[in-house]
Amino acid sequence: MQLFHGYIKEDKFHLHEHEINHCVRVLRKHAGDTIHFITGSGPLYKGHIEVATKQLVSGNFELIEERFGCFDYNLTVAIAPTKQLDRMEWFVEKAVEMGITKIVPILCDHSERRILKPGRLEKIALSATKQSLKGALVSIAPLITFRDFIEGQSVDYIAHCGQGEKHAFKTQISEQNGPITIMIGPEGDFSETEIKLALEKGITPVDLGKSRLRTETAALVAVATLYQRHL
Amino acid sequence: MQLFHGYIKEDKFHLHEHEINHCVRVLRKHAGDTIHFITGSGPLYKGHIEVATKQLVSGNFELIEERFGCFDYNLTVAIAPTKQLDRMEWFVEKAVEMGITKIVPILCDHSERRILKPGRLEKIALSATKQSLKGALVSIAPLITFRDFIEGQSVDYIAHCGQGEKHAFKTQISEQNGPITIMIGPEGDFSETEIKLALEKGITPVDLGKSRLRTETAALVAVATLYQRHL
Numbered sequence: 262m263q264l265f266h267g268y269i270k271e272d273k274f275h276l277h278e279h280e281i282n283h284c285v286r287v288l289r290k291h292a293g294d295t296i297h298f299i300t301g302s303g304p305l306y307k308g309h310i311e312v313a314t315k316q317l318v319s320g321n322f323e324l325i326e327e328r329f330g331c332f333d334y335n336l337t338v339a340i341a342p343t344k345q346l347d348r349m350e351w352f353v354e355k356a357v358e359m360g361i362t363k364i365v366p367i368l369c370d371h372s373e374r375r376i377l378k379p380g381r382l383e384k385i386a387l388s389a390t391k392q393s394l395k396g397a398l399v400s401i402a403p404l405i406t407f408r409d410f411i412e413g414q415s416v417d418y419i420a421h422c423g424q425g426e427k428h429a430f431k432t433q434i435s436e437q438n439g440p441i442t443i444m445i446g447p448e449g450d451f452s453e454t455e456i457k458l459a460l461e462k463g464i465t466p467v468d469l470g471k472s473r474l475r476t477e478t479a480a481l482v483a484v485a486t487l488y489q490r491h492l
Numbered sequence: 493m494q495l496f497h498g499y500i501k502e503d504k505f506h507l508h509e510h511e512i513n514h515c516v517r518v519l520r521k522h523a524g525d526t527i528h529f530i531t532g533s534g535p536l537y538k539g540h541i542e543v544a545t546k547q548l549v550s551g552n553f554e555l556i557e558e559r560f561g562c563f564d565y566n567l568t569v570a571i572a573p574t575k576q577l578d579r580m581e582w583f584v585e586k587a588v589e590m591g592i593t594k595i596v597p598i599l600c601d602h603s604e605r606r607i608l609k610p611g612r613l614e615k616i617a618l619s620a621t622k623q624s625l626k627g628a629l630v631s632i633a634p635l636i637t638f639r640d641f642i643e644g645q646s647v648d649y650i651a652h653c654g655q656g657e658k659h660a661f662k663t664q665i666s667e668q669n670g671p672i673t674i675m676i677g678p679e680g681d682f683s684e685t686e687i688k689l690a691l692e693k694g695i696t697p698v699d700l701g702k703s704r705l706r707t708e709t710a711a712l713v714a715v716a717t718l719y720q721r722h723l
Contacts, residue, residue, distance in 0.1 A: 330703065330704075332702075332703070351582055355709050355712065358703055358704075358705050358706060358709045359701070359703055359705070359709065359713070360703055392704075392706070393703050393704050393705065393706075394703075394704050395703075429723040430723075431720050431723040432723060469720075470590070470719050470720055470723060471563075472561065472563070472589055472590055472591055472624050472625075472626075472719070473561075473589075473623075473624050473625050474589050474590070474624065475589060475623070475624075478586050478589045478590065481586065481712070481716070482590070482716055482719065482720065485712070485713055485716035485717070485720075486716070486720055488701050488703070488713065489662050489700075489701055489713065489716070489717055489720075492660040492661075492662040492663060492701060
């Protein structure tokens with residue numbers, strides 16, 4: 262099934278500008294054709310095209326499925342963006358395919374990458390959402406410092422490679438209801454100060470298995486753990 | 493810890509040619525220095541450099557750890573190489589980081605990529621092995637047809653997206669001892685004939701969760717499932 266990204270306005274659906282060319286020029290859809298589209302908020306719709314020009318695709322629509330391709334957990338991964346951007350991009354794609362609610366890029370003491378443009382990540386997320394047949398778009402937050410992040414919201418877990426007692430993430434989340442937030446550190450791990458701050462806030466230190474994983478691999482293992490939780 | 497790839501010959505260790513430049517020119521190691529190295533068969537060694545030239549790094553050595561960074565399962569993933577090679581490369585890196593024993597590229601009815609050069613995949617595997625601190629190199633088999641593969645060896649599981657009864661891979665492997673082999677199909681899935689052949693051979697059909705996953709993501713979920721099995 263080919264999915265488009267659209268929006269609803271005054272009882273009609275409209276495709277977003279970036280989808281029109283593919284719909285009209287590549288797939289040669291025209292008035293009278295039906296397409297499937299998502300708005301990003303969750304549902305799957307069927308659209309009956311009434312107008313199809315180079316500037317506009319719109320028409321009537323019907324709701325097909327309320328929570329399309331939804332998953333049964335709410336997972337936020339706060340991750341220090343990797344030095345090589347393609348590693349972060351891979352993570353976004355894979356996390357969306359499996360199912361993730363929100364990605365928060367965090368700026369840590371040891372972060373080498375200190376600037377992140379969200380545009381390309383959002384494009385990758387949209388493409389993976391459509392490809393993996395989901396109705397809800399993952400939210401990609403603006404870059405925030407580690408300290409602001411743990412001050413500003415409830416965080417459940419910190420996955421770090423340092424010393425000290427840690428719990429298996431898989432066991433911790435096996436029976437946890439409600440939203441889950443886990444933080445994954447940069448290439449050089451969280452700093453000792455950051456780990457101390459997190460523990461003081463009551464954030465549970467977890468490990469994701471015994472291999473030394475790269476940042477984006479650790480984040481993926483966390484997502485895969487939730488994805489497979491109830492199988 | 494910085495790891496090198498070497499071999500042992502006549503009671504001395506020698507670094508492989510592709511490692512010498514990094515050791516001698518970049519890290520400026522010389523006679524009298526010690527380095528850590530793996531041969532790819534499992535152990536971690538410490539090497540005492542006696543000769544360090546642009547052509548040769550060698551010396552005495554001692555065994556540090558017999559099964560260095562080993563994992564407690566034996567997993568073979570037979571995967572149809574993806575059309576875009578970087579997706580396959582990415583899978584190899586992540587699978588090695590988590591822990592995998594063997595990767596077998598298989599040629600399926602719907603495979604778009606019908607040629608695969610193993611050189612680059614082996615290089616990525618070596619790099620990930622060193623980076624994730626493991627002593628055993630993953631084996632990357634030559635490309636083989638689906639039919640030859642299922643005829644030639646015992647295969648446990650086939651993950652496909654078609655109809656029919658399937659079992660959750662996670663549940664299936666939770667108590668399985670001994671080597672595990674799973675097959676992951678190409679972008680267009682296994683053909684109906686291939687699925688039928690597999691079932692006739694007694695290969696168990698499995699699913700890896702309810703999302704529609706890309707080839708390399710499905711393979712990665714299978715590895716992550718084993719990696720997290722006993723946490």
